[in-house]
Amino acid sequence: MCEWVEETDPDGTHLKTKKYEGKLYVSLIPGNIKDHLEKVEAMEVRDDDTFIMSYPKSGTHWVFTIASMLRSGKSTYIGSPHFLEYNDIDMLDKLPSPRLFASHMTFDRLPRQVREGKGKAFVVSRNPKDVAVSLFLFLQKLTKTDFHGSWEGFLRFYAEGKMVYGSWFDTLFAWEKTKTTYKGDNLMYLVYEDMKQDLLSDVTKMASFLGVTYDKEFLEEVTDRCTFKTMAKTIMEEIKPQEQDFIKRVSEEKKLPIYRKGEVGDWKNYFTVAQSETFDKIYEERMKDAKCTFRFQ
Numbered sequence: 001m002c003e004w005v006e007e008t009d010p011d012g013t014h015l016k017t018k019k020y021e022g023k024l025y026v027s028l029i030p031g032n033i034k035d036h037l038e039k040v041e042a043m044e045v046r047d048d049d050t051f052i053m054s055y056p057k058s059g060t061h062w063v064f065t066i067a068s069m070l071r072s073g074k075s076t077y078i079g080s081p082h083f084l085e086y087n088d089i090d091m092l093d094k095l096p097s098p099r100l101f102a103s104h105m106t107f108d109r110l111p112r113q114v115r116e117g118k119g120k121a122f123v124v125s126r127n128p129k130d131v132a133v134s135l136f137l138f139l140q141k142l143t144k145t146d147f148h149g150s151w152e153g154f155l156r157f158y159a160e161g162k163m164v165y166g167s168w169f170d171t172l173f174a175w176e177k178t179k180t181t182y183k184g185d186n187l188m189y190l191v192y193e194d195m196k197q198d199l200l201s202d203v204t205k206m207a208s209f210l211g212v213t214y215d216k217e218f219l220e221e222v223t224d225r226c227t228f229k230t231m232a233k234t235i236m237e238e239i240k241p242q243e244q245d246f247i248k249r250v251s252e253e254k255k256l257p258i259y260r261k262g263e264v265g266d267w268k269n270y271f272t273v274a275q276s277e278t279f280d281k282i283y284e285e286r287m288k289d290a291k292c293t294f295r296f297q
């Protein structure tokens with residue numbers, strides 16, 4: 001069973017969320033978490049199911065949109081993914097193929113059949129300073145949010161792993177462990193900064209991982225439709241009205257609070273020099289045994 005966890009600092013920084021088996025989850029996850037996660041674990045997976053796994057704000061919607069185009073063969077936007085952790089599993093069971101799901105959980109919380117090799121999953125990660133800025137600003141825009149506080153307070157909680165879905169570092173290490181221990185070939189790892197540098201290359205690799213074949217024109221069309229500029233401008237005009245209702249409910253500004261800036265290095269506009277130095281020290285210490293490195297600009 002989950003417990004409610006509440007953290008409040010004297011300066012008003014506040015996090016109220018759910019903890020289950022040592023991990024933090026957003027309070028949006030229904031009930032006691034245990035029952036829901038058991039249903040996720042037992043979910044019937046189809047061969048053409050696609051899962052997008054990430055720590056929040058790492059490019060989940062971006063990878064989802066590309067994957068949806070590659071799965072359908074159409075360069076249309078389909079809105080936001082169904083998250084494994086918030087949605088009724090009976091509803092997810094009935095969705096037509098090809099289904100795409102997202103989750104901010106780690107490998108151990110994927111449906112058992114995925115962990116046995118069925119379906120395909122993309123795992124996307126992004127440097128923790130840009131994630132911090134993106135997450136802080138995103139949480140400000142939600143009508144219901146687990147976190148309240150200043151940027152300074154947010155950063156302190158985030159560095160300590162007191163955040164929705166816990167620590168960025170713990171999530172990264174969980175996936176690094178999966179990368180070395182899991183022998184299946186149904187996971188593909190993506191890095192936000194690499195996608196920014198050469199999107200066509202990653203789109204092409206994603207298509208090949210999914211086992212779908214397209215001519216160069218279609219892969220270029222997907223790439224063009226999935227640049228930040230194009231997505232940010234056109235997605236709200238093209239997605240389904242029912243999706244927009246959802247957006248209106250969750251967002252203060254009544255627009256999808258996802259497509260903000262889409263850059264590498266925007267953290268420099270928010271971190272003070274002192275905040276950056278403090279975070280760098282934590283990063284250096286925590287990442288000393290990590291296998292991967294991140295680009296921050």
Ligand code: A3P
Nearest residue numbers: 057058059060061062134227228259260261262
């Ligand atoms: P910023 O807030 O830094 O702009 P998620 O989908 O995991 O919530 O991630 C959201 C982040 O991904 C936001 O970052 C958003 O702008 C960025 N993003 C979404 N689509 C993108 C794209 N096509 N290119 C680059 N970044 C994108």
